[in-house]
Amino acid sequence: MLTPATPEFAAINGLRAMPAPPAYLEDPRDIARGHGLLVRPETTAEVAHILRVCAQARVGVVPYGGGTGLVGGQVAGDGPAPLILSLERMAAIRTVDTAAGILVAEAGAPLAKVQAAAGGAGQLFPLSLASEGTAHVGGILATNAGGVQVLRYGMARDLCLGVESVLPDGAIHHGLTGLRKDNTGYDLRHLLIGSEGTLAVITAASLRLFPRPAxxxxxxxxxxxxxxxxxxxxxxxxxxxxxxxxxxxxxxxxxxxxAKVMPRIRRIFDPxxxxxxxxxxxxxxxxxxxxxxxxxxxxxxxxxxxxxxxxxxxxxxxxxxxxxxESLPAANRVIGAVSSHDISVPINAVPEFVDRGADVIASLGPLRINCFGHLGDGNLHYNIFPPEGEAASIWLPLRGEVSEAIYQLVADLGGSISAEHGIGRFRRQVLARYADPAKLAAMRTIKAALDPAGIMNPGAVL
Ligand SMILES: Cc1cc2nc3c(=O)[nH]c(=O)nc-3n(C[C@H](O)[C@H](O)[C@H](O)COP(=O)(O)OP(=O)(O)OC[C@H]3O[C@@H](n4cnc5c(N)ncnc54)[C@H](O)[C@@H]3O)c2cc1C
CATH class of the missing domain: 3.30.70.2190 (Alpha-Beta Plaits)
Known part of the structure; x- marks a missing residue:
């Protein structure tokens, strides 16, 4: 345990860590409970110092953005208590270059702040999610977030030209390039995007801007x-x-x-x-x-x-x-899901997924399905609910079987068990089961090479 009484705490005490308030220990779906101390650096140099100290003391570090991740990557409940490293004090928009179409933001800048800065300069930063008021630049890159405009503009990965980051040994990687062409070996940016805080801390990013559609x-x-x-x-x-x-x-x-839980929302079509x-x-x-x-x-x-x-x-x-x-996820939460899935299949396989999914779920019980999402990307949020009038808790024992059936169907159709939310802690077992073995082995090798002490977000992804 990392408490003020432990030697590890003494080692990191100079970092001004404090017990993490409850908001840093919860996830949006209220599935997990984390523990740990909180530290909120103000500069990249401070992040580097924190990682150096933690690597020496063998203290785990959980990078923390807006806390909107849906797979528990930001909430560590098992194992020794980690240091939760929130980037919230590093929220500046460093530069906006409209001629080059590049905006440089610090990792703790909320997505909405980036969108507003781009808009203020007459341009568009197109990444758009229901959580955009809270999710941070570091978090959206660490999870390679998608959202509602991927069809035209791509995922977070496609919108990022470079990152500044701190590696687990405290080395600062100055990768804030605005270059569109740079074939100089392995691209660390692409390794860190989607790595969910398991390889490094992203401290800033250069992001692509687009003309605003008139x-x-x-x-x-x-x-x-x-x-x-x-x-x-x-x-x-x-x-x-x-x-x-x-x-x-x-x-x-x-x-x-x-209609049931948010009756004030305009229905547009009735019935x-x-x-x-x-x-x-x-x-x-x-x-x-x-x-x-x-x-x-x-x-x-x-x-x-x-x-x-x-x-x-x-x-x-x-x-x-x-x-x-955008109110669908909130309504789902009020109804209470038995299990939730964020899957993708090749777009032409969507109808088959919908038909076979309905059959599979019906064979397990009189459950209800709310299937919605980014059809243009073949990405569906496929959430399973109890029969009308029954609590989800009654059906929770079936959760494993329901998810297993859905993931197997996704695998049969050549799809992905996590289209845009990532792996975090909640999908780790599913990744271990369905990922290509060579890919998993390469991921483990990369993790061991970059983070030999295993301090970065222990227990997430792998
Ligand atoms: C209502 C709602 C709607 C959503 N809609 C979408 C959607 O349409 N599409 C979509 O893709 N996602 C969606 N999400 C999921 C979520 O918003 C994204 O995963 C988001 O990108 C996470 O950003 P965050 O700043 O909140 O990160 P956090 O939740 O704080 O962290 C997420 C992960 O990133 C790591 N991390 C955070 N910051 C850093 C950093 N600086 N360096 C390294 N690692 C870091 C954490 O350790 C963790 O593993 C939604 C969530 C909610 C609550």
Missing amino acids: EQVTVLAPVVSPVAAISLLSRLQDETGGLLTAFELISGQGLHFL APDWMVLVEAGAGRDSGIEAAVSRGFMAGMDAGETLDVRVARSGRQRTDFWTLR
Whole structure:
């Protein structure tokens, strides 16, 4: 245990560590409870000093961003108490270079602050998640976050040109390059992105900015099935020349949950359709983007894929459409899931996943499925709920079996058991079971080489 009475604490005492307040020991879904002391450095040099001291004292370090991670990577409950290293005091936007399209932010800057700084300079930082007010730059890179605009702009990895980081021995890696071309051997940036704090602490990043679309179209439309949704996606990409920024799937079950626990949210379609898509596209001035999107939907109607379409005619309507989508996770939490999965499959396999998934779950019991997410990326949030009127706790003994069945189906279809949330501590066993053995072995070798004392986020990922 790392307590003020232990020798390890004496070794790191000069770091001004303090008992971590409860907020640093919880995860958003209230699944895990962590322990440890908290330290909040203000500079990269201080981070380097902390890691040097911890490596010598063999004290584990858990890098901590906004605490919004959904797989427990930021919450260490097992093993000796670690030092929780929060980057929250390193939150500056260091530079915004509009000509080069690069913004340099410190790791503790909330994503929303980066978006606002980009917007203030007349540009766009396109990463967008429901947790953007709280998640930090360091956290979104460490988890390689996705969100609702991956279809057009890619994941966090695609939006990062370089990182500054501190390695477990305290060495500072000055990698804040703004270069778009740099083939000089292994790319440490890409190793750290998605490493969930197990290899180094990211202290700053140079991020890509984009022109802001002058024209934007947002549409909500019921679709007759996931197959129809995929066909519609392809039509709309053809018509717009690939200018869709979001293509989200929403299920009728999710809409029922919203109506039940958040009745003030505007329903838009009543009765709730079985399936619905939320589509957004953006382009420059006088681009004709709205006409192109309309043509795609008209063709979709002629083909019987969709029967109705609502186009947002004001900022308020656009907000209503997105509120519907972004409130789904919160409604799920109120209902209480038996198990939650963040999976991806090749996009053409989505309909088969949906059909076979429903059969598999039905064979296990009268459970309810809320399947929604970033259909344009083949990424579905596939969450399982108890029958109406029953508490999730009654069905928890079935959680392992439910998850196993879903992951096996994902593996059969060539998909991923974690599309965008990462592995953390909650998916570690699943990774060990489904990852390619050669990849796992290489991951262990990399971890041992960079972090021989095993101090970085012990118990996460591997
Ligand atoms: C309501 C809600 C909606 C969400 N929607 C999405 C979504 O659409 N797409 C998506 O991808 N995710 C989503 N998430 C998940 C979450 O927001 C992301 O995982 C986020 O990227 C984590 O950022 P954070 O700053 O909160 O990191 P934390 O939760 O603090 O940490 C996450 C992991 O990163 C490590 N870490 C944090 N900072 C650093 C650092 N500076 N250096 C090294 N390692 C570090 C931690 O050790 C931990 O392993 C959602 C979460 C919530 C609560």
